[in-house]
Amino acid sequence: MDGKKIEEIVITAFNEYFETQDIQGKVDADTVLFGEESALDSMGLVNVVIDIESFFHAEGYNISLTSERAMSRKSSPFRTVSTLVDFIAELIDEASK
Amino acid sequence: MLGLLLDQLGAYASSGRSAIIDHDRVFRYGDLLERIESWDSRFAEKGIGPGRVVVIRSDFSVDAIALFISTIKNDCVVVPIVENDIPREEIAAISQADWWVDMEPDGRVRWESVGGRASKSGLLADLTEEGKPGLIFFSSGSTGKPKAILHNVENLFSKYQSSRKAYSTLAFLLFDHIAGIDTVFYTLFAGGTVVIPSARDPRTVLETIDRFQVEVFSTTPSFLNWMLLTGDLDSFDLSSLKIITFGSERMSESTLANMQRRFGDRVKLMQKYGTTEFGSPVSKSRDDDPLWIQFKRENFDYKVVDNRLFVKSPMSMVGYLNDAGADIVDGWLDTGDVVEVDGEWMKILGRQSDIINVGGQKVYPSEVESVLLEIENISDVSVYGIPNPIMGHVVAARINLFEDEPAQAVKKKIRRHCKDRLETFKIPASVEVTKEKLVSDRFKKVR
Numbered sequence: 001m002d003g004k005k006i007e008e009i010v011i012t013a014f015n016e017y018f019e020t021q022d023i024q025g026k027v028d029a030d031t032v033l034f035g036e037e038s039a040l041d042s043m044g045l046v047n048v049v050i051d052i053e054s055f056f057h058a059e060g061y062n063i064s065l066t067s068e069r070a071m072s073r074k075s076s077p078f079r080t081v082s083t084l085v086d087f088i089a090e091l092i093d094e095a096s097k
Numbered sequence: 098m099l100g101l102l103l104d105q106l107g108a109y110a111s112s113g114r115s116a117i118i119d120h121d122r123v124f125r126y127g128d129l130l131e132r133i134e135s136w137d138s139r140f141a142e143k144g145i146g147p148g149r150v151v152v153i154r155s156d157f158s159v160d161a162i163a164l165f166i167s168t169i170k171n172d173c174v175v176v177p178i179v180e181n182d183i184p185r186e187e188i189a190a191i192s193q194a195d196w197w198v199d200m201e202p203d204g205r206v207r208w209e210s211v212g213g214r215a216s217k218s219g220l221l222a223d224l225t226e227e228g229k230p231g232l233i234f235f236s237s238g239s240t241g242k243p244k245a246i247l248h249n250v251e252n253l254f255s256k257y258q259s260s261r262k263a264y265s266t267l268a269f270l271l272f273d274h275i276a277g278i279d280t281v282f283y284t285l286f287a288g289g290t291v292v293i294p295s296a297r298d299p300r301t302v303l304e305t306i307d308r309f310q311v312e313v314f315s316t317t318p319s320f321l322n323w324m325l326l327t328g329d330l331d332s333f334d335l336s337s338l339k340i341i342t343f344g345s346e347r348m349s350e351s352t353l354a355n356m357q358r359r360f361g362d363r364v365k366l367m368q369k370y371g372t373t374e375f376g377s378p379v380s381k382s383r384d385d386d387p388l389w390i391q392f393k394r395e396n397f398d399y400k401v402v403d404n405r406l407f408v409k410s411p412m413s414m415v416g417y418l419n420d421a422g423a424d425i426v427d428g429w430l431d432t433g434d435v436v437e438v439d440g441e442w443m444k445i446l447g448r449q450s451d452i453i454n455v456g457g458q459k460v461y462p463s464e465v466e467s468v469l470l471e472i473e474n475i476s477d478v479s480v481y482g483i484p485n486p487i488m489g490h491v492v493a494a495r496i497n498l499f500e501d502e503p504a505q506a507v508k509k510k511i512r513r514h515c516k517d518r519l520e521t522f523k524i525p526a527s528v529e530v531t532k533e534k535l536v537s538d539r540f541k542k543v544r
Contacts, residue, residue, distance in 0.1 A: 016509065017512070020513045022516065044521065046487050046491060047512075047526045049507075050491065054527070066487055090513075
């Protein structure tokens with residue numbers, strides 16, 4: 001699975017969540033996911049992360065975005081959409097090795 | 098006490114009243130007495146004397162009820178059992194059983210001697226040496242380990258002295274459950290009619306209510322929800338119904354609202370509360386909202402500590418026959434139920450063990466279930482917690498649908514609907530659509 005495809009999945013997941021919760025604005029690669037600038041609270045982020053995971057599970061990629069490893073990284077994979085996409089690509093890459 | 102029951106049965110027999118309707122056949126009180134006597138002669142034939150323990154594995158039937166009465170009349174200890182997960186050997190060993198009676202739905206009866214000893218040990222000895230009849234309930238218990246609870250029948254039945262209203266009552270709750278036994282004996286002591294349904298699906302139940310003019314129906318909230326959903330209610334005449342009671346799990350607001358819409362003021366809806374240890378207290382429901390109940394402190398005491406309900410009753414329990422149920426401290430039973438209190442009124446919120454802790458905030462599954470049931474095309478739902486590294490736990494929902502629909506669409510619909518109805522942390526983060534039934538064979542929600 002290439003980076004573009006992963007990005008598309010991630011962006012769709014966020015936009016769909018925004019839509020159901022009436023959160024204004026669209027998500028793109030540079031959208032900040034966490035912290036003061038984010039339109040999401042932590043519960044919202046948890047929801048989207050679970051959505052993304054279950055999407056990949058359904059595609060046969062058994063990845064966990066909230067593993068001990070993800071959480072203990074020096075720079076969080078949840079900063080922006082693109083850092084999250086990179087992290088997922090890394091996990092998928094590892095899983096297929 | 099039992100003498101009183103038999104006197105009552107005799108009196109009702111002479112007035113020719115119907116006692117039990119079983120598989121469409123009507124048995125009068127006289128027929129019931131005859132059957133009790135015929136079981137009595139089996140006890141004599143087999144030389145089963147006082148203090149012996151008899152396991153009866155059966156559903157409710159006229160014969161099972163007659164054998165039950167005969168067993169306690171012979172000062173034995175009765176153990177009512179239905180098909181369950183507890184191994185037969187374990188039941189026999191814990192209850193120190195002497196006889197095991199299998200009663201099949203087709204009427205076949207098999208007696209098997211299972212090798213108990215005449216002298217019992219422990220609490221059973223205390224009871225049987227006094228020559229008192231006993232009753233043992235096996236309950237799955239909240240920890241999964243079965244609890245075996247011994248009651249003194251004379252004490253357990255003493256409350257029926259005041260049963261006066263002769264209703265026609267559906268024996269819906271099961272033979273091995275204290276509430277099932279309670280339904281039947283309350284009805285018989287009062288000279289009412291016990292109506293046994295041939296199956297426990299909504300259609301059969303509704304049809305039975307219609308055909309035999311059932312007045313009282315005691316069930317669980319999950320079953321009522323199932324019944325409302327089948328949409329068959331209009332095909333039957335339910336005008337005989339006067340009282341519907343529900344208990345053993347929390348009733349959701351949406352199911353209650355549906356029931357009220359369906360039955361209006363014509364039927365009294367009542368919440369019941371009970372435990373296998375202490376039976377159920379006399380209670381009343383608040384007129385404007387039956388989810389609020391009040392216990393009569395008559396042989397039944399209660400206290401609420403940190404919103405958790407503790408109950409105490411000197412009534413009938415002799416004690417636990419195994420160590421699985423050491424939930425009692427100084428006579429107080431920790432029910433594990435969380436309640437809201439308003440003066441003398443109380444509302445059951447759910448089991449402590451079902452509460453989901455999302456980032457330190459409490460979620461009661463039934464509150465979420467109630468909101469999800471408002472959504473079109475959702476027929477049933479079970480809400481539970483799943484571990485999550487960020488929040489500790491998050492809310493998850495398993496969904497039954499009327500018509501197939503993609504899981505993704507269902508999830509979106511749920512989020513949209515819940516947005517204005519629930520706080521964010523209560524909205525299911527994970528949604529699974531399944532065809533598996535979400536209600537157990539004991540008509541309680543599977544979580």
